[in-house]
Amino acid sequence: GNSVTQMEGPVTLSEEAFLTINCTYTATGYPSLFWYVQYPGEGLQLLLKATKADDKGSNKGFEATYRKETTSFHLEKGSVQVSDSAVYFCAHNTGNQFYFGTGTSLTVIP
Amino acid sequence: DTGVSQDPRHKITKRGQNVTFRCDPISEHNRLYWYRQTLGQGPEFLTYFQNEAQLEKSRLLSDRFSAERPKGSFSTLEIQRTEQGDSAMYLCASSSADRVFSPLHFGNGTRLTVT
Numbered sequence: 463g464n465s466v467t468q469m470e471g472p473v474t475l476s477e478e479a480f481l482t483i484n485c486t487y488t489a490t491g492y493p494s495l496f497w498y499v500q501y502p503g504e505g506l507q508l509l510l511k512a513t514k515a516d517d518k519g520s521n522k523g524f525e526a527t528y529r530k531e532t533t534s535f536h537l538e539k540g541s542v543q544v545s546d547s548a549v550y551f552c553a554h555n556t557g558n559q560f561y562f563g564t565g566t567s568l569t570v571i572p
Numbered sequence: 573d574t575g576v577s578q579d580p581r582h583k584i585t586k587r588g589q590n591v592t593f594r595c596d597p598i599s600e601h602n603r604l605y606w607y608r609q610t611l612g613q614g615p616e617f618l619t620y621f622q623n624e625a626q627l628e629k630s631r632l633l634s635d636r637f638s639a640e641r642p643k644g645s646f647s648t649l650e651i652q653r654t655e656q657g658d659s660a661m662y663l664c665a666s667s668s669a670d671r672v673f674s675p676l677h678f679g680n681g682t683r684l685t686v687t
Binding site for chain 2: 511513
């Protein structure tokens with residue numbers, strides 16, 4: 463089947479710490495992979511994407527690499543800021559459908 | 573490109589009432605999706621349209637839920653005889669079927685509270 467499993471939160475980090483949020487997926491076919499971010503009271507915003515194996519998506523200091531052999535797409539950032547506090551969703555797109563993880567809440571404290 | 577807009581932002585209704593939400597997608601997008609999101613969960617697929625055709629509905633979707641996209645532009649989602657379990661954030665998203673690897677673009681959602 464199709465699903466996304468991501469690291470459970472909440473995650474609390476100090477400013478400038480290193481962030482990793484794990485994401486693995488199961489998919490029929492060859493999916494595109496995405497990370498979305500959701501700030502309080504808002505909809506989801508696309509953070510980054512990767513469309514084929516070994517592609518690296520990056521945006522605003524965040525990175526994730528499409529690893530087909532491990533079916534993973536872990537999100538990383540070298541130095542988080544207070545403004546990165548949000549909920550992060552991993553997702554994949556197979557055919558016309560998008561499948562989302564349950565989200566990982568990140569709080570960055572000064 | 574003004575993004576995906578949803579109306580209203582918040583709706584409080586009594587159990588048993590009908591509610592209708594509206595979504596205006598990005599103008600050049602021909603695909604439109606409805607999702608439901610509850611606290612601590614990811615978006616749960618409800619239905620999607622390509623142009624005016626409703627191509628897929630979730631098997632979990634009660635027959636109290638109906639969606640339309642009559643002219644292939646804006647869409648409405650109606651919930652009849654609301655129940656407290658319908659309380660959630662209803663998200664609309666759009667994408668382009670004409671672009672490969674087109675991501676979803678979400679609106680800010682309509683938060684429904686059923687009392």
